[in-house]
Amino acid sequence: MRVLEALRDGTLRLQGLLPEGSNYTFLVTIKHKDLTLPAVYKPTKGERPLWDFPENTLALREVAAYLVSQTLSWDLVPPTVYRPSGPHGPGSLQLFVEAEPDWHYFNVTEVERPNFRRIAAFDVVINNADRKAGHVLKTGDGRFWLIDHGVTFHAQQKLRTVIWDFAGEPLPDDVCQDLRSFQAQIEDDEDLRNALDSLLDPLEVAALRRRIER
Numbered sequence: 001m002r003v004l005e006a007l008r009d010g011t012l013r014l015q016g017l018l019p020e021g022s023n024y025t026f027l028v029t030i031k032h033k034d035l036t037l038p039a040v041y042k043p044t045k046g047e048r049p050l051w052d053f054p055e056n057t058l059a060l061r062e063v064a065a066y067l068v069s070q071t072l073s074w075d076l077v078p079p080t081v082y083r084p085s086g087p088h089g090p091g092s093l094q095l096f097v098e099a100e101p102d103w104h105y106f107n108v109t110e111v112e113r114p115n116f117r118r119i120a121a122f123d124v125v126i127n128n129a130d131r132k133a134g135h136v137l138k139t140g141d142g143r144f145w146l147i148d149h150g151v152t153f154h155a156q157q158k159l160r161t162v163i164w165d166f167a168g169e170p171l172p173d174d175v176c177q178d179l180r181s182f183q184a185q186i187e188d189d190e191d192l193r194n195a196l197d198s199l200l201d202p203l204e205v206a207a208l209r210r211r212i213e214r
Contacts, residue, residue, distance in 0.1 A: 006032035007039060007081045007093050014041075014087050023047045023058065023150070024088070027096065038098075041083075042150070043091035050151065052158070054201070058150030059092035064199040065126050065149035066094075068208075071185060071192060072178050076122055076146045082199075097145045099137035105162055106133045113165065115144055120163045121175050125211055126152040131161035155203040183212050 010032030018025045024046025030037045047058045059082060066080035080094040108116065116136075123131050129151040137145040151158070171179075185192055186209060196205050 001079070002035060003037065003079045003095055004081060006030050006035045006037055007079060007095065008083070010035070010037070012039075012041065012083070012086055012093070026088075028093075030093070038096035040094045040096050040147075041086060041088075041091060042094075043086060043088035045089050046091070047150070052156075053151055053154065059090070060199045061152045062092040062094065062149050064196065065146075065152055067192075067195055067199070068126055068182075069122065069146075072122070072125075072182050074118060074122060074178065076119065076144070077149065078145055078147065094147070097137050097139060097147070099139055099145070103138040104133040105136050112138075112144075116163055117166050117169075117172055118175055119144065119146065120161070120166050121171060121179070122146070123161050123163065124159060125179070125208070127154055127158050127207070127211060128152050129154060129158035129160050131163060133162050153200050153204045153208060155201070155207040179212055183209070186212075 007030060010030040013029045013031070015027045015029055018027055018040070024043060026041040028039050028041045030039050042059055042062065044056050044059050047056065049055055063080050063082045066077040069075060069077040078095040078097050080092055082090070083093045084090045119136065126149065128149065130148065132148070135146065135148045137147060139145065196208070200208070
């Protein structure tokens, strides 16, 4: 995928600091071959320490959320990579999504609402401790994207989300099927297991598997 290649290998140039974030987050431009992309750069040394998450791990969790989204074939998280070097050191780099500025979860329409059953399931799987209304983006083509996954995958139950509309409902059949497929891939795919092990603590990977099973 050209976008992932550009994020991994392209030349990174800072454009400015994005406001209102808990951690230092920069808008950057990535240039690679004939491709120029906007991206969001979250350096590890700009992460604010948290009492309940290990230090210097938030960028890795951003990448793990993208990996899980792609393995499930849900394509909910913009392309995200870990860059071992950058203007402010190592960190995550995610494709910038140009979203509708006035849209957020609290003004979702009834027509749009069914899309969020899968999103709610995704947050349970990754144990998202910070799903705010503004962490769901809608683009002009009507597509939804999920961002800000630095506080995810904790081994203890940490789910904190604004998406409670579907509490108590059974999981849709297609979601269950995708989760079973993901469960089988973790068992059978050594590359996937190695990728998860490189991003998360072994206890967190074990907890991820338990959540999928549940």
